[in-house]
Amino acid sequence: MLELAILGFLYDTSLHGYDLRRRIAALAGHIRPIADGTLYPAIKRLEKAGLLARETRPGQAAAPRHMLTLTEQGTAELRERLRRPVEQDITDEGRWFVLLAFLRHLRNPAEEAAVLRRRLAFLTEPSSYFYEDGRPLRAEDFDDPYRRGMLSIARATSAAELAWLHETLAVLEPPPQ
Numbered sequence: 163m164l165e166l167a168i169l170g171f172l173y174d175t176s177l178h179g180y181d182l183r184r185r186i187a188a189l190a191g192h193i194r195p196i197a198d199g200t201l202y203p204a205i206k207r208l209e210k211a212g213l214l215a216r217e218t219r220p221g222q223a224a225a226p227r228h229m230l231t232l233t234e235q236g237t238a239e240l241r242e243r244l245r246r247p248v249e250q251d252i253t254d255e256g257r258w259f260v261l262l263a264f265l266r267h268l269r270n271p272a273e274e275a276a277v278l279r280r281r282l283a284f285l286t287e288p289s290s291y292f293y294e295d296g297r298p299l300r301a302e303d304f305d306d307p308y309r310r311g312m313l314s315i316a317r318a319t320s321a322a323e324l325a326w327l328h329e330t331l332a333v334l335e336p337p338p339q
Contacts (some may be wrong), residue, residue: 164196164204164272169240170264171213174234179205184229189263208264213239244268254281275334280338282327285320289333 167186171177171316177185179202186196207234208214213236217229232240244265258281268274291312301313 163190164200164252165208165318166240166243166251166264167260168201168204168208168264169213169236169243170260170267172230173240173264173267176217176229176231178227178229187299189260208236211239212236240264241268245273245278247277252277252284271334275331278327278331278334281325282331285324285327291316 164186167189168182171182171185172194182205183196183201186201190196205214209230213233215231215233217231218226219229236309244261245268247261251261256328261277265274265277288298290300292299292304292309295304299313301310301317304310305312
């Protein structure tokens with residue numbers, strides 16, 4: 163998720179580490195805070211792999227800034243990760259949102275639709291936070307208002323996402339005329 167976010171934000175524009183960290187933190191939210199001890203080693207790995215380039219530019223009112231730029235190889239890597247996300251990128255909501263934030267960079271409606279179809283398939287499988295004898299439990303199965311609430315919220319969120327997926331897929335895959 164972190165490397166995908168780095169590549170995705172740098173696709174849009176060159177950034178220095180502090181700005182990149184702020185953007186990633188905003189995208190990841192409070193659930194997955196990004197520490198400098200995580201971000202900067204990831205940047206170094208991507209730079210060593212030739213996916214990023216570092217350039218020193220004069221600071222506006224301070225010391226020189228080290229700006230990070232995506233290389234051609236980095237753009238190719240970003241598109242490959244978007245085109246063929248690992249299963250956890252499809253099934254984990256936080257990782258899915260990072261993937262979704264940059265999916266437009268594929269610039270290929272058929273490839274974008276293929277990724278959305280994987281998410282659609284995942285969401286249409288019966289699932290729950292709670293199971294009994296291998297059967298997913300529904301909100302209606304609980305007297306506990308908190309578990310019922312969890313499952314009701316999850317159902318509403320899934321319904322909204324399913325509606326959006328169907329709407330977006332209809333645009334990406336119009337019926338033949």
